[in-house]
Every structure is written in structure tokens, then in C-alpha cells.
Amino acid sequence: MKFLKRLLVAVVIGLVLYALNLAMSKEGLFGIGVPLYQVDLWKLAGINVILAVSLNLINGFTGQFSIGHVGFMAVGAYSSTFMTVYYTQGLEQSLAGAVGAGVAAAIVFLLVIIVGAIAAAIAGLIVGIPTLRLRGDYLAIATLGFAEIIRIVIVNTNRIGAATGFRGAVDPWPGRVTIPAYTNFLWIGIFDVVTIVIIYNIVNSDTGRALISIREDELAAQAMGVNTTRYKVTAFVISAALAGVAGALYGHWRLPHPADFTFVRSFEIIIMIVLGGMGSITGAVLGALVITFLPELLRQLPGEVYNYRLVIYAALLILIMITRPQGMLGGREIGFNWLKRAQRRPEGDTAVGADKGVPIAERDAPTADHAKEVENR
Template identity: 40%
Template sequence: MSKLFEETRSLKAPVWGVIPRAAWPLVVAIAIGALVYFGVSPLVGGFVSKVMLIVGINIVLAVSLNIVNGYTGQFSMGHAGFMAVGGYVAAGIVYYGSIKLWGSAEPAGGILSIVQEGPKAGPLWGKGDFLFVISCLIGGLVAAGAGYVVGLPSLRLRGDYLAIVTLGFGEIVRVILQGSHDQIQPWKAADAAAMPVYELAWKLGGPKGFNLVPTYTTLFWVYFWAALTCIAAYRLKSSSSGRAFLSIREDEVAAQAMGVDLTKYKVRAFVFSSFFAGVAGGLYALDIGAISAGDLNFIKSFDIIIMVVLGGLGSISGAVLAAVILSILPEALRQPPSLVPWGWVAIAVIALVMGAVLPKGKKLKPIIVLVGTAALWEGLRFLATSVHVNLPDYRMIIYAILLIVLMIVRPQGLFGVRELWDLKVFKRRGGGA
């Protein structure tokens, strides 16, 4: 009988109950979703809400990719492929499901899932919401199945070779989906309703994309899933499974010698990661009401990889921050807003917090970088307006230059492998839930 087993049995079961511990992520996710949807969204208006929605989906994507690329150190370039799988499955279920169940492809959600500006009114939950929630879950599960299939070759491959396999997977998914049959349009709903499910399953629009899908994705659902993804990723990282992931990244030979089953954990990472990519794909498709495999090619995968690398491979908070920055930046550069006065107030507050939180001797550089970036921003804006340069024309160049500078200044990413809560002030002793 192992010592660990004896020790585990000798411990009393934790005081905090099983059900609350299992359920609080759901509660927190609902609270965060509700706060963003009912609290923040009406204040900031339509355009900012739309950007926030993209930010949220990108958080799900970046945090989930981080599990494969960051935790286990496998280099996957097929994340958009998993997203496409989930997206098409979810869109197919919602579109044909609506037609089958109530004869039309009109949205049938409550206020949680009907996009509307200003104050929200109406029933909280509509009949379509069940379909939507289930479709995202099934989309995630099918993507997870695809992750299992892609995870298997990763047992023998690593580094560049695995990257090529995953790249190939993404392209295969794209090509297969583009070869699907024509969609049955909403005005022929009666035809679709009469058709058996297995025939409908392949009528996904082909190269024209899958369009006119009823939309359900709102900020509530996006931030609900973003919170859930982050909590799941955290629970994974701070557990024995997570340590096994990290050990594979650090040294595969030593990890095996310590009894870590490489096969099991690499596949587990892929499955877990692709589940959330699939959910993100569902949210994406049911936000714009259309999905086209052509848009979810390897360039989309690279966007997510950039977020993960920029945030710091292995860091959840880094992935979140990078997803926020990189989703906002291209939009913010369209109409570069001035930082006067509230931007500067915010920067002063952040600088003060950093001064209090960062360890001695490591305060100066980050604060200089922060203030310097803000000054550069303001200078650039001033320059552009005074010589009548249309900044939005150069936005992708500025975006690329910022990426290059960031990678030179901090090659390990914003956070490295560390987390926001690893900072000294947040450090508590001992383990916890």
C-alpha cells in the first residue's frame, strides 16, 4: 500500500462541501456573464460591446490553446480547425434544429441571448436557448473528439513536426467543410423539416459558407464561457494533472521516469484544449449568424498563437491579458482615441498599483515601459493629426511593429510562466481549493 494512499486516507475529507466546490465556477461564470451583459454593456454602447464580445471569444481561444502550447509545450497550429469543427456543429444544430423543432430559422431566445441595445426587457429564457446551450456543448464535444484524433500522432512527434501535423489538420478541416453540400435556405424550411437528420448533417453550405443561422451569442454567454475556461484552466494547472503537463514541457524523459504517462497527458491536453476551441467556434458562429471555413484558416490559428506567446507560454493571466490587448488594438487603431484625461488617470493608477505590488528593484522598468508606451501613443497621435496622416491606413503596420517591440523587450511574454496571483502580495501559504 503506497504512502500516498495511506496519507490520503488518514486525512479528513475537506470541510468545504463537495457540491459548492464543484459548482462555484458555474456561479461565478454566471455572475461575471450577467455583470458584463447587464452592467457594463448598456454603459459602453454598441461598438464597444461588439469589441468586448470579440475579446471574450479570443480569451476562450487563447486560454484553451495555452493548455497545449503553454502547459505541455506541444506546438499546435490547428486551433482554428477545432474552432471550425465546433462552429459548424453548433451552427448546424441550431439552424436545422430550429427548423425541425419549430419550423423556422428565426432566433427564439430570451433576453440572455437576444442582441439588443439599451435596457433589456422580455422573458429571461426562450425555447431557443436550450438549443443554443446544447449546440455549443456538442460543438465542443465534437471538437474534443477531433482533438483526440489529432492528439494521437502527437505522441511520436514534437516541435516542428507536430506543428506541421496540426497545420495539416486545420487545412484538412477547412477543405472538407468547403466540400460540403449546399445549405437548405430558410425559405425552404419545409423541405428541410421533411429531410432525415443524417442528410441535413452534410448540407453545410460548402464554399459559400453556412449563413442565416439564428444568432444567440451575447456578452452574457461569451463571458460565461470565458470565466469557465479560465477557472477550468486554473484548476488544471494547479493540480497534479497540470504538473504532469508542465513536466512534459520541461523534460519528457524525466517526466516519463517519474511515471508520467506521456500518451495520456498529451492527448488529455489536446482534448481539453479543443473542447473549449469548439465552444468558442460555436459562440463565434452564433454571434455573426454565419460561419465560413475559409475564414478559419491557419492565419486565424496564428492570431491565437501570437496571443499565447505574447502573454507568456503557460500563463493563464498572460493569455487573458494578451487576448484583451491584441483584440482591442486593431480596433483602437482605427480611431486612435486620445488618452487625455481619463487614459492618463488610469495609467497613473496602474503605475501606482505596480509600484506597490512589484518586488523591489523590479519596479522601475515596467513602469517606464508603461508610461513610455502611453507617451508614444499620444505623441504618435499628435504627429498624425498635425501632419494630416490618416493613422487607420497604417494600423496593421503599427500593430505589427508593436508585436515586434514587445517580443524584443520581453521574449518570455508579458507574464512568462507566472501568474498575476504569483506576485508576492497575493501569495498565501499552503494549498487550498
């Protein structure tokens, strides 16, 4: 029964995504379609959702401050497009003979997305093992450094287009002339759902409990027998792999260019989760949507005001953070009834005040008041 219900949900979500994808395609759904400019923004929003939700696993749930998320996205984008351009043309052609061109393209795309995810996961492992022994500022600096290293390697590698961006096969090497634009809204939507389900399940498993315990108090978690480094590396690798997926989707939509993978983008992702609420999956989704659409909405401002739209944008962000320092949703979730079922009140809960009896995942992130309260205790 439970299985049937889930199957039903999956089918409905699939159908909705399929319909949305049609509406966003050039032809439209029953002749009605979304304007292409808005299609672009929805695609970008979808990719940002993957990035924000996956980063939230490290920054929000595990409490580690990584500011190099874009590095993993770049690894995913470049490794997957590299495979597409140089190694998959023959495979796609031979598959096309057997199952048709559309399905062949889908199979190839799925394969290169997996390549992108694996490459990013390996990068995450390599970075994670030494750096996750560090804490706080040190981890932030190490991840930032990693992202910059990736970017500079890309800028200096001719085979992937170096500083001009990767559009297709570079001269002496044979391959596809342009990267095929496989990515459509259906792919992005499916991976949005997959990302949310994966992160949700992790957070609500014993692994998730261990991660949250690390966030709340690393020493205490260690004393309770949680292998903190192992859990942190696990979270880091999963998060990196999902960023790699986002990169692969991005790379097959717009050409990957090193200037799009600078630390500025990393901060944009961090702003999404801080704005939405650290440690909230739906908060991250909401943050991603706001950060994608707000600056574009401000483009519609008339005349002279247009020139100040980035100032207005920054001011709006400051305003939100002043009024809701814990983020728009705090640590709460919205809209998912089935999320709550698993969030039973933790046993041996010693919280006092407003947090008493509230499941950990639903609590607001610790505020300054809270810290004071703990000190006074």
C-alpha cells in the same frame, strides 16, 4: 465555509456578467449602454480569451507546439450551427410551449454548444493520438495540416454553405433560414469563467504536474513513469473541446465562413499566448485582450497614418517581444490570490539561481541565459 465562499464568488461573478450583458444589449442598463461597436469588440475579446486560455494548456503548460487551434474552432462552429439549423427547430418550438421562448432558446443553445465541444473533442482525439507521438516541428506541421483539411472540407460541403459561408438552411434541405443569434455577452462571459476555472484546476492538479513535467523534460518525465502520450492526448482533447465551445459561440454570433478559419487566425491565437506569457492563464487573457483591441485602437489614427496602422501594430508587437521576450507576464499569474494557495514550493526542487524555491508555475519560461546555465552545469 470554503464552499460558501466559492458560492459567493460565483454569484458575484454571475451578477457582474449579467449587468455587463444588460449594458451591452441594445436597450442598455438603466438606459446606459456600451456603444455597439465596442460591444462587438468585447464579444470578440471574450471568444479570443477562450481560445487563448485553452491553447495555452497545450502550448504553454504541456510544451507541445500546436498551430491548428482554429481547426477545432471551425469544427465547433460548423457542427453546432449545423445542429441548430437542421435539427433543433422542432425541439425549440416544443420547449417554448412548456418553459417560454427565452429559456427554450437557452436550452437549445447549451445543447448545441455541447455538441460543438464534443465534435471538436473527437476531432482532437483523432488528430491527437497519432500526431502527439511526434515532437516539435512534426507536431506543428501535422496540426497545421489538420486545420487546412477541415477548412477545405468545409469549402466543398454544400450543406453547410460551402465557400460562401453558412447563413442557414441550404436549398434542397429543410431547416432554419438563418442561424439565430443566440450568443450574447453573458454566454461568452460564463464560458470565459468556465474555461479559466477548468484550465486552472487542471494545471494545479496532479495531471497539471505531469503536463508541466512533460514540458520541462519529456524523457525525464517518461523515466519517472508519466505516460506522456496519454497526458498529452488528454490535454489536447480538453483544449480542442474548449476551442469547439469558442467556435459554437462565434458561429451563433457571426455567420461561420471558411475564410475566417485560416491558419492566420491560428497564428493570431499563438501570438496572444506568446505575448501574454506562455504558461500563464492571466497572461493568455491579457494577450487576448491586447490582440483584440490594439488593431482596432489603431483604426482611430488620423489621415495618412491610418494606412500604416498594420505596420505600427507589427512594430508594437516586436517591441513588446524585444523588451519582454518571456511575454508580458512571463509564467506568472496576477490578480488571483486563491491561485497561489495551491502553488506550494515543489518538493525536491533542484532549481538554482533565480528560480530557486519558486513554484514551477510561477517561474519565468526558460530563457537563452537559462539554457546556457544548464549546459554549463
